[in-house]
Amino acid sequence: MSYKIVVLAKQVPDTRNVGKDAMKADGTVNRAALPAIFNPEDLNALEMALSIKDQLKDATVTVITMGPSRAADVIRESIYRGADEGFLVSGRAFAGSDTLATSYAISMAVKKLGKVDLVLSGRQAIDGDTAQVGPQVAEKLEIPQITYAEELVKVTADSVQIKRRLERGVEVVEAKFPVLITVHGSAAPCRFRNAKRVMQYKKACTISEQQEKGMDYSDLWNQKPYLKIEEWTAEDLNPDMSRLGMSGSPTKVKNIENVVLTQKESVVLSDKEEEINTLMKELISSHIIG
Amino acid sequence: MNNIFVYCEITEEGTIADVSLELCSKARKLADTLQTKLEAIVIGSNLQNLEAQLYPYGVDIINVADDSRLFPYSTLPHFDIVTNLFKEKQPEIALFGATSVGRDLAPRISSYLRCGLTADCTSLEIGEHSDAKSGKEYKNLLYQIRPAFGGNIIATIVNPETRPQMATVREGVMKKEVYNATHKGVVNKLDVEKYVTESDFCVKILERHIEEQKINIKNAQIIVAGGYGVGSKENFKMLHELAELIGGEVGATRAAVDAGYTEGERQIGQTGVTVRPKLYVACGISGAVQHRAGMDQSAKIISINTDPKAPINSIADYTIIGDVCDVLAKMIKTYKANTK
Numbered sequence: 001m002s003y004k005i006v007v008l009a010k011q012v013p014d015t016r017n018v019g020k021d022a023m024k025a026d027g028t029v030n031r032a033a034l035p036a037i038f039n040p041e042d043l044n045a046l047e048m049a050l051s052i053k054d055q056l057k058d059a060t061v062t063v064i065t066m067g068p069s070r071a072a073d074v075i076r077e078s079i080y081r082g083a084d085e086g087f088l089v090s091g092r093a094f095a096g097s098d099t100l101a102t103s104y105a106i107s108m109a110v111k112k113l114g115k116v117d118l119v120l121s122g123r124q125a126i127d128g129d130t131a132q133v134g135p136q137v138a139e140k141l142e143i144p145q146i147t148y149a150e151e152l153v154k155v156t157a158d159s160v161q162i163k164r165r166l167e168r169g170v171e172v173v174e175a176k177f178p179v180l181i182t183v184h185g186s187a188a189p190c191r192f193r194n195a196k197r198v199m200q201y202k203k204a205c206t207i208s209e210q211q212e213k214g215m216d217y218s219d220l221w222n223q224k225p226y227l228k229i230e231e232w233t234a235e236d237l238n239p240d241m242s243r244l245g246m247s248g249s250p251t252k253v254k255n256i257e258n259v260v261l262t263q264k265e266s267v268v269l270s271d272k273e274e275e276i277n278t279l280m281k282e283l284i285s286s287h288i289i290g
Numbered sequence: 291m292n293n294i295f296v297y298c299e300i301t302e303e304g305t306i307a308d309v310s311l312e313l314c315s316k317a318r319k320l321a322d323t324l325q326t327k328l329e330a331i332v333i334g335s336n337l338q339n340l341e342a343q344l345y346p347y348g349v350d351i352i353n354v355a356d357d358s359r360l361f362p363y364s365t366l367p368h369f370d371i372v373t374n375l376f377k378e379k380q381p382e383i384a385l386f387g388a389t390s391v392g393r394d395l396a397p398r399i400s401s402y403l404r405c406g407l408t409a410d411c412t413s414l415e416i417g418e419h420s421d422a423k424s425g426k427e428y429k430n431l432l433y434q435i436r437p438a439f440g441g442n443i444i445a446t447i448v449n450p451e452t453r454p455q456m457a458t459v460r461e462g463v464m465k466k467e468v469y470n471a472t473h474k475g476v477v478n479k480l481d482v483e484k485y486v487t488e489s490d491f492c493v494k495i496l497e498r499h500i501e502e503q504k505i506n507i508k509n510a511q512i513i514v515a516g517g518y519g520v521g522s523k524e525n526f527k528m529l530h531e532l533a534e535l536i537g538g539e540v541g542a543t544r545a546a547v548d549a550g551y552t553e554g555e556r557q558i559g560q561t562g563v564t565v566r567p568k569l570y571v572a573c574g575i576s577g578a579v580q581h582r583a584g585m586d587q588s589a590k591i592i593s594i595n596t597d598p599k600a601p602i603n604s605i606a607d608y609t610i611i612g613d614v615c616d617v618l619a620k621m622i623k624t625y626k627a628n629t630k
Contacts, residue, residue: 098406099397099407100400100401100404100405100406100407103401128409129409129410129561130397130409130410131393131397131409132393132396132397132400132407132409133397134397135365135394135395135397135398135401136397136398136400136401137401138398139369139397139398139401139402140401144365144366144492144493145365145394145398146493147365147390147393147394148390148394161496166390166500167389167390168302168500168501168502168503169498169499169500169501170498170499171362171495171496171497171498171499172495172496172497172498173493173494173495173496174493174494174496175492175493175494176492179493249406250404250405250406250449250451250452251406251407251408251434251447251448251449252406252421252447252448252449252450253445253446253447254419254433254446254447254448255445255446256438256443256444256445256446257443257444257445257446258443266593266603266604266606266607266608266609267607267608267609268598268603268608268609268610268611269608269609269610269611270610270611270612271610271611271612271613271616271617271620273620273623273624275610276610276617276620276621276624277620277624277627277628279592279608279610280621280624280625280628281624281628283569283590284625284628284629288512288568288569288589288590289512289536289537289538289569289625290536290625290628290629
C-alpha cells in the first residue's frame with residue numbers, strides 16, 4: 001500500500017521584521033523591499049510531512065502551490081528538502097481570489113492527484129494571517145481537520161496522533177486517514193536542503209519559467225522528466241469557473257483608506273534626565289503610576 | 291431581515307467566554323440598527339446558567355446543544371450543528387471569536403455555506419454599498435473593517451451577495467457592555483441527535499493539558515510595550531524592569547515577537563490582544579496600524595523612539611526622543627528617586 005501526502009505551500013512577501021529599510025516616509029510598507037519567501041509555517045508543515053513519510057513505508061510527498069510563475073521557487077525548495085514532486089497552480093483565472101476561491105482552486109488541484117491520505121499546510125500565511133484556507137480545503141475535500149498541530153506524536157498504518165497548540169495549553173488528538181493538518185510555527189523546524197538533491201534538481205522549472213528565460217528544455221525534459229515542474233491552469237482542474245478568482249470570491253473590498261492620524265498634542269521631550277524626571281513626577285502626582 | 295447569530299464559546303470553567311459576550315454586546319447594537327433579533331448558539335456539555343449569563347447582553351434567543359460529547363470542542367460536531375441551524379434559520383450575520391476554536395470552525399462553515407468570511411475585524415458597522423461593476427445598490431450590509439497588509443491602510447470588506455455575512459473578532463476588540471440587566475429572551479433546545487452523526491466524532495481527543503493563563507496583559511492598567519526597535523531579547527529585560535517597578539505588564543509588537551524578543555502571548559494589535567490601559571509606554575515601536583488598532587484607546591501614551599517622525603508619536607501624549615535603553619534607565623532611576 002502506498003501513501004500520498006500533500007503539502008500546501010505559499011510564497012509570501014516577508015512581512016516579518018519590517019525594519020526601517022522597508023518603511024516609506026509616510027509610514028507604509030514598501031512591498032518591493034520585502035523579499036518573496038516560503039511561508040514560514042508551510043515549512044513546518046513540510047517537515048511534518050517528511051517525517052511522516054520517513055515513518056511510513058512507500059509514501060510520497062507532493063507539494064501544491066498557487067501563485068505566479070516565480071512561486072515555482074517554493075516547489076524547488078521543497079524538493080531540495082526532500083519532497084518528491086510539486087505542482088504549480090497558476091494563471092489569470094485565479095487573480096483576485098479570496099480565501100474561499102483559493103480553497104476551491106486548491107481543493108480541485110488536490111482532487112486531481114487522486115486518492116490522498118494526508119494533506120498538510122501551515123496554520124496561516126504571514127501576508128494575510130487569516131488561517132482560513134486550511135479548514136476550507138478540508139471541508140471541500142470532505143475530510144476532517146486538525147488545526148494548530150505542534151507535534152507529530154505517532155503515525156500508524158492508517159492514523160496519526162497530533163499534539164495541538166491551543167491558547168492555554170495542548171491537546172493530543174487521533175484521526176484516521178484521510179485528514180488535513182494545519183501546522184503551527186512552534187512545530188519542528190524544517191530540515192535543511194540536501195546537497196545531492198540540490199545538484200539533481202536545481203534546473204527543475206516550469207514551462208512558463210522556460211519561456212521567460214527564452215530557453216528550450218524539451219530535450220532535457222525528455223531525458224530527465226523529473227526536471228519539469230508541472231504547471232496547472234484553471235482548465236486543467238476542470239473547475240466550475242464561476243467559483244474561481246474574483247467571481248468566486250464573496251468578499252469584496254469596498255474601500256481602502258489611508259489612516260489619517262488625528263494629531264494629538266504630543267509633548268516632545270529629549271532624553272535628558274531632568275525632563276524625564278519632570279515627566280515621572282507628573283505621572284506619579286496624577287496617580288497614573290505609583 | 292433575518293437574525294444575527296453569535297457563536298458562544300465555553301471556557302474550561304464552563305462559562306461563556308468573554309470574547310463571546312463582547313461579540314454579543316456588539317451584535318446587539320447591530321441588531322438594533324437592523325431592527326432584528328440577536329441569537330446565541332451555545333454548544334457544550336452540562337451547560338449551566340446560560341440565561342443569566344447571556345440575557346443581560348441583549349440575547350433574544352439562545353440556541354442550546356447540550357450533550358456530553360460536545361465538550362471539549364471538536365470541529366465536526368460543532369460544524370454540523372451550526373451549519374444545520376444556519377440552513378434552517380438563514381442568518382443575516384454570524385460572528386465568531388478569533389480564537390483557536392473560532393478560527394478552526396468559522397472557515398469550515400463559510401466553505402460549506404459558500405459565503406464570505408473576514409478574519410480579525412477591528413470594527414463592524416452597518417452601511418450601504420453600490421457595486422461599481424453591476425451598478426447594484428445594497429442597503430444594510432455589514433462593513434467588516436480591518437487593517438490590511440501594507441501599513442497605514444484600513445480596508446472595509448463587504449459580502450454583498452452571500453449570507454450569512456461572517457466575521458471573526460479577537461478578544462478585547464469589542465467592549466463587553468451590559469445592554470439591559472432585566473432583558474429576557476427564550477431558549478431553543480436543539481435535538482443533538484438530529485444534527486450530529488456518529489462519524490462526526492472520528493477525531494478523538496486522547497489527552498488535554500490546559501494551563502493557567504500566566505501572562506495577562508488584557509487587564510493590565512499599565513503596559514510597557516516593546517517593538518522591533520528595542521533591538522534584542524536582552525534589551526527587553528529593561529522593559530520588564532520598569533513594568534515590574536511601576537506595577538505593569540510587558541507587551542510587544544508582532545515584529546518583536548517574530549524576532550524572538552519575547553513571548554507571543556504578549557503581542558498587542560490586530561492579531562494579538564487589544565488593550566485599554568491607563569498608561570501605555572511604547573518603546574521602539576514605529577506604530578503600524580495593525581499595532582495601533584490594539585492600543586490606541588489607551589488613556590495615556592508615552593512613546594520612546596529615536597525617530598521623531600515615527601507614526602506612533604502622533605497618537606502619543608508624550609514623545610521622548612532617545613535610545614530606548616537609555617531612556618528606560620532614566621525612567622527607572624527617577625521613579626525610584628521620586629517614590630522613596
